[in-house]
Amino acid sequence: MKTYKIASIPGDGIGKEVVPAAIRVLREVENIHGGLKFEVSEYPWGSEYYLEHQQMMPEDGLGTLKHFDAIFLGAVGNPDIVPDHISLWELLINIRRSFEQVINIRPARTFAGLSSKLANSEDFDFIVVRENSEGEYSEAGGTIHQGGDKVAIQNAIFSRKGTERAMKFAFELAEQRRNKVTSATKSNGIYHTMPFWDEVFKDVSDNFPEVQTEKEHIDALAASFVTRPERFDVIVASNLFGDILTDIGAAIMGSVGIAPAANINMNGKYPSMFEPVHGSAPDIEGKGMANPIGQIWTAKMMLDHFGETEIADQLLTAIESVIRKGIVTQDIGGKATTTEVTDEIIQQLAEVT
Amino acid sequence: MKTYKIASIPGDGIGKEVVPAAIRVLREVENIHGGLKFEVSEYPWGSEYYLEHQQMMPEDGLGTLKHFDAIFLGAVGNPDIVPDHISLWELLINIRRSFEQVINIRPARTFAGLSSKLANSEDFDFIVVRENSEGEYSEAGGTIHQGGDKVAIQNAIFSRKGTERAMKFAFELAEQRRNKVTSATKSNGIYHTMPFWDEVFKDVSDNFPEVQTEKEHIDALAASFVTRPERFDVIVASNLFGDILTDIGAAIMGSVGIAPAANINMNGKYPSMFEPVHGSAPDIEGKGMANPIGQIWTAKMMLDHFGETEIADQLLTAIESVIRKGIVTQDIGGKATTTEVTDEIIQQLAEVT
Ligand SMILES: CC(C)[C@H](C(=O)O)[C@@H](O)C(=O)O
Ligand SMILES: CC(C)[C@H](C(=O)O)[C@@H](O)C(=O)O
Numbered sequence: 277m278k279t280y281k282i283a284s285i286p287g288d289g290i291g292k293e294v295v296p297a298a299i300r301v302l303r304e305v306e307n308i309h310g311g312l313k314f315e316v317s318e319y320p321w322g323s324e325y326y327l328e329h330q331q332m333m334p335e336d337g338l339g340t341l342k343h344f345d346a347i348f349l350g351a352v353g354n355p356d357i358v359p360d361h362i363s364l365w366e367l368l369i370n371i372r373r374s375f376e377q378v379i380n381i382r383p384a385r386t387f388a389g390l391s392s393k394l395a396n397s398e399d400f401d402f403i404v405v406r407e408n409s410e411g412e413y414s415e416a417g418g419t420i421h422q423g424g425d426k427v428a429i430q431n432a433i434f435s436r437k438g439t440e441r442a443m444k445f446a447f448e449l450a451e452q453r454r455n456k457v458t459s460a461t462k463s464n465g466i467y468h469t470m471p472f473w474d475e476v477f478k479d480v481s482d483n484f485p486e487v488q489t490e491k492e493h494i495d496a497l498a499a500s501f502v503t504r505p506e507r508f509d510v511i512v513a514s515n516l517f518g519d520i521l522t523d524i525g526a527a528i529m530g531s532v533g534i535a536p537a538a539n540i541n542m543n544g545k546y547p548s549m550f551e552p553v554h555g556s557a558p559d560i561e562g563k564g565m566a567n568p569i570g571q572i573w574t575a576k577m578m579l580d581h582f583g584e585t586e587i588a589d590q591l592l593t594a595i596e597s598v599i600r601k602g603i604v605t606q607d608i609g610g611k612a613t614t615t616e617v618t619d620e621i622i623q624q625l626a627e628v629t
Numbered sequence: 630m631k632t633y634k635i636a637s638i639p640g641d642g643i644g645k646e647v648v649p650a651a652i653r654v655l656r657e658v659e660n661i662h663g664g665l666k667f668e669v670s671e672y673p674w675g676s677e678y679y680l681e682h683q684q685m686m687p688e689d690g691l692g693t694l695k696h697f698d699a700i701f702l703g704a705v706g707n708p709d710i711v712p713d714h715i716s717l718w719e720l721l722i723n724i725r726r727s728f729e730q731v732i733n734i735r736p737a738r739t740f741a742g743l744s745s746k747l748a749n750s751e752d753f754d755f756i757v758v759r760e761n762s763e764g765e766y767s768e769a770g771g772t773i774h775q776g777g778d779k780v781a782i783q784n785a786i787f788s789r790k791g792t793e794r795a796m797k798f799a800f801e802l803a804e805q806r807r808n809k810v811t812s813a814t815k816s817n818g819i820y821h822t823m824p825f826w827d828e829v830f831k832d833v834s835d836n837f838p839e840v841q842t843e844k845e846h847i848d849a850l851a852a853s854f855v856t857r858p859e860r861f862d863v864i865v866a867s868n869l870f871g872d873i874l875t876d877i878g879a880a881i882m883g884s885v886g887i888a889p890a891a892n893i894n895m896n897g898k899y900p901s902m903f904e905p906v907h908g909s910a911p912d913i914e915g916k917g918m919a920n921p922i923g924q925i926w927t928a929k930m931m932l933d934h935f936g937e938t939e940i941a942d943q944l945l946t947a948i949e950s951v952i953r954k955g956i957v958t959q960d961i962g963g964k965a966t967t968t969e970v971t972d973e974i975i976q977q978l979a980e981v982t
Contacts, residue, residue, distance in 0.1 A: 353817055360817035360846075361824050369818070393855050395748045417784075417821040426789040428825035431770075436779040464706055464713035465722070465872065468770040471714050472781035493713075495872045496908060499880035502746050502855060519818065519848045520873060527852035555849060 279313040280582055283344040283547070287322040287367070289556030290566035291350020297568040297618040298348070298575045301591070304622045305579070308629045309587050317344070323354040323363055332358070332366035338374050346578050347371065347549040350571065351556035365415070368551070372408055375546035377539035378438065379445050380406035380518060381577070382553060384505075384525030384535060389600035390608055393528050400505035403449060404525060406518025407442035408539055410435060411469075413515045434469045434514070436476060441542070443480040446512035450487050453509050457481070459491040460513035460521060473514065498524055526553050526570075531607040533567030536574035538581060550578040564613040567605040569595060572621060587629075594624035632666040633935055636697040636900070640675040640720070642909030643919035644703020650921040650971040651701070651928045654944070657975045658932070661982045662940050670697070676707040676716055685711070685719035691727050699931050700724065700902040703924065704909035718768070721904070725761055728899035730892035731791065732798050733759035733871060734930070735906060737858075737878030737888060742953035743961055746881050753858035756802060757878060759871025760795035761892055763788060764822075766868045787822045787867070789829060794895070796833040799865035803840050806862050810834070812844040813866035813874060826867065851877055879906050879923075884960040886920030889927035891934060903931040917966040920958040922948060925974060940982075947977035 282302075286295040302314050319340070321333040332352075334340070341347055352368045353360050371377070385401040386392055392400075416431035443459075450457045459477045463470035474491060481489045492500065494517045500507070501524045513521055526535030535553035552570035560566060573595060579588035603620045604610035612620070635655075639648040655667050672693070674686040685705075687693070694700055705721045706713050724730070738754040739745055745753075769784035796812075803810045812830045816823035827844060834842045845853065847870045853860070854877045866874055879888030888906035905923035913919060926948060932941035956973045957963035965973070 359824065361820055364817040365820065391748060393748055394746055395744060413818045413820070415820050419821065419825060421789075424789050426825070428787045428822045430785040430787075430819055430822040432783040432785065434781045434783075436774075436777050462869070462872075464717040465766045465869065466783055467714055467718065467766070467768050468772065469781045469783040471712065472772060472779070493908075495876035496885070498851060498873050499876040499885050502877060502880035503884070516815070516818065519815075520851050523848035523852040524855060524877070527855035531856070532849070532852050555846075 277311055277313055279315055280345045281315045281343070282317070283341050283347045284316050284318045285321055285347065285349045286318070287350040287352040287556060288324070288354045289351055289558040289561045291322070291352070291556055293561070293564075293566045293614050294552070294568045294571035295348065295350040297614055298571040300618055301572050301622055301625070302575055304625055305587055305591070308626065312584065312587070321367060322352055323357040326358045326363065332363055338371070341371065341375075342546060344547045346547050346581065348575070348578060349549055349551040351552070351554065353556045354558050356558065369413065371549055372539050375541050375549070376409065376543060377541050377546070377549055378407070378409040378441060379540040379542060380408040380537055381540060382406060382518070382522040382525065382535065382537045384522070384529050386529070387596055387599045389602060390530050393530055394502065394505070397528070398506040400508065402505065402508035402511060402525070403453070404511045404513055404518055404522050405442055405446040405449060406513055406522065407438060407515050410438045411515035432469050434472055439473060439476045440480055443477055443512050446510050447480060447484040447487050450510040451484070455486060456488045456509035458497070458508055458511045459489070460494050460497050460511060460517040461491045462494045462517070464493055477512075494520070497521065501525060501528060522553050531567060532570075533605065533607045534569040534573065536570055536577050538574070538577040540581070548581055550574045550581070564615065565606055566614045567607050568614050568618050569599070569604070572618070590629050591625060593628045594621050597624045597628070630664055630666055632668055633698045634668045634696070635670070636694050636700045637669050637671045638674055638700065638702045639671070640703040640705040640909060641677070641707045642704055642911040642914045644675070644705070644909055645914070646917075646919045646967050647905070647921045647924035648701065648703040650967055651924040653971055654925050654975055654978065655928060657978055658940055658944070661979065665937065665940070674720060675705055676710040679711045679716065685716055691724070694724065694728075695899060697900050699900050699934065701928070701931060702902055702904040704905070704907065706909045707911050709911065722766065724902055725892055728894050728902070729762065729896060730894045730899070730902055731760070731762040731794060732893040732895060733761040733890055734893060735759060735871070735875040735878065735888065735890045737875070737882050739882070740949060740952045742955060743883050746883055747855065747858070750881070751859040753861065755858065755861035755864060755878070756806070757864045757866055757871055757875050758795055758799040758802060759866055759875065760791060760868050763791045764868035785822050787825055792826060792829045793833055796830055796865050799863050800833060800837040800840050803863040804837070808839060809841045809862035811850070811861055811864045812842065813847050813850050813864060813870040814844045815847045815870070817846055847873070850874065854878060854881060875906050884920060886958065886960045887922040887926065889923055889930050891927070891930040893934070901934055903927045903934070917968065918959055919967045920960050921967050921971050922952070922957070925971070943982050944978060946981045947974050950977045950981070
């Protein structure tokens with residue numbers, strides 16, 4: 277019996293609906309696969325927790341999470357309750373940084389039966405490798421003066437080590453795929469860090485002579501996601517550019533509600549975290565409208581990370597078949613509720629295995 | 630006779646094809662409208678000029694440009710010849726900053742006969758007001774260490790004055806349109822400058838109680854441009870976010886080749902600059918494939934800026950009718966060359982007036 281210890285943090289908004297849905301799917305995985313067990317501990321941390329405790333998670337929250345095999349997170353943020361920069365830096369970004377989850381992997385692809393938001397688009401299938409530990413997301417900076425003279429300064433900080441690491445990861449991934457890496461840059465406008473980014477990309481690419489490379493400025497690249505997504509295989513991007521590109525990737529798939537993500541710790545010292553691309557969407561909370569596919573596909577990435585690739589593939593097949601049958605939520609053209617989609621995925625999973 | 634003195638800078642790549650095309654249209658405007666004259670002086674500045682002179686424009690380039698009523702620019706950048714951060718900061722960004730062109734206005738809308746890149750999208754019609762003088766585009770920063778330890782630091786700098794000015798402009802524009810302003814933020818990830826951005830947005834919006842407001846994080850907003858562009862009226866964005874959003878806006882319209890832009894000097898001390906959203910696209914230079922509509926629509930914005938709104942509207946009507954007839958370049962589904970599209974716009978202009 278292989279047991280995986282999972283810390284689940286539903287978080288805010290629809291996180292509280294889609295995480296339980298995905299856990300139900302994991303229970304079915306246990307049913308099917310006699311040799312697997314998921315020990316799930318749920319932590320009610322998030323904006324409501326903040327209201328009571330003036331912090332997003334307990335003082336020893338990281339100490340608690342540290343011992344798990346993985347963290348399974350829904351979504352964080354509810355600006356009506358806690359300012360976003362506080363809620364995110366205390367919880368989501370805090371975990372990413374403290375647990376050295378330096379890479380964020382985010383796939384996007386077409387599915388049979390799911391019309392892309394794009395007109396007449398060809399099939400596409402790409403993965404964005406997002407640098408997840410530094411760059412534009414930084415606490416360095418501050419404000420000077422007050423009132424009409426106030427000036428805010430933000431430092432973006434790119435290290436050779438962090439940049440190289442993300443790029444190397446992207447190239448190795450491309451080698452297992454279609455051998456192409458696109459670098460998201462903006463060296464024409466962002467004067468210091470982006471020419472540096474280009475320089476590292478050039479150096480890393482020299483070690484992968486078989487991999488085709490290209491660089492594109494983020495503005496043109498964002499447009500290319502809309503006009504010709506089929507031309508991408510692996511895209512490597514900074515923290516901010518990766519964030520933006522993956523929401524566009526999710527949108528062209530059909531909805532931000534279906535895109536999965538994995539925050540990967542690469543040195544084995546801390547757990548990785550699995551968290552879909554979409555946000556907490558407090559406006560649709562409690563209506564049963566939330567698309568659970570993003571969170572369930574994210575669970576699939578967690579299974580892959582555990583090395584349980586066979587059942588992970590079966591789970592993806594189940595998702596594909598439910599999408600093909602059109603038993604989906606409103607955001608992607610269906611009428612089903614969160615629970616109905618989840619039930620159907622569970623049933624399909626039982627059938628494909 | 631009203632005479633406007635225009636400095637034309639075709640720049641690099643397809644800039645050298647679309648600027649002459651748009652100037653031909655301006656000549657037709659003169660023909661039609663007996664009382665108007667455009668005195669155009671062309672300056673061959675750009676990456677090829679750099680090869681010869683080790684600079685993108687002459688020492689006294691700004692002094693030369695200063696006396697014109699407007700600058701009409703194609704596109705700058707050819708990374709095979711000059712690194713992008715040099716070519717852009719010495720020419721395009723240099724002009725924007727030195728001439729205090731603090732606002733960049735960039736409309737996007739659907740056209741009859743032009744299918745959007747989006748499936749089943751409703752008609753949309755929005756304008757992005759891009760802060761054009763500060764923010765993420767900054768020379769402040771640098772690198773420390775060398776080799777494997779190298780670290781690059783980029784300062785984004787937002788002043789109260791610059792931020793307020795862009796927002797006020799957006800609200801005043803919205804008052805003439807559909808009374809809605811969306812703020813592009815990222816205060817959940819960008820720790821210092823974006824909460825500041827939100828704070829200024831809140832303050833400015835208090836002065837426009839009739840205008841409906843919303844703020845959306847840049848990732849979700851970029852996705853919304855793809856999934857529900859019809860819900861936007863005016864969007865106000867920082868320099869970088871505005872840059873990214875307007876390429877997406879251009880892409881959903883059908884092609885980056887048709888989107889126009891205006892870099893506005895607001896204090897009357899220096900000329901404004903008119904330059905389309907698209908880049909220099911050196912890969913398609915000289916093939917007659919470049920879409921001239923972006924540059925010609927940009928000329929329309931220049932006419933508006935001169936206060937020649939009647940002929941400006943007629944020019945837009947001519948563009949609309951050419952698009953409706955499908956006499957367009959390949960990027961938007963036609964077979965016509967740059968010259969054929971331009972000829973057709975000139976002919977339509979003669980007909981509508
Ligand atoms: C060429 C580049 C520096 C420029 C920018 O980023 O401002 C361009 O993309 C634009 O949008 O005008
Ligand atoms: C919530 C926010 C801080 C976060 C990010 O920007 O990283 C989210 O958008 C994501 O993509 O995981």
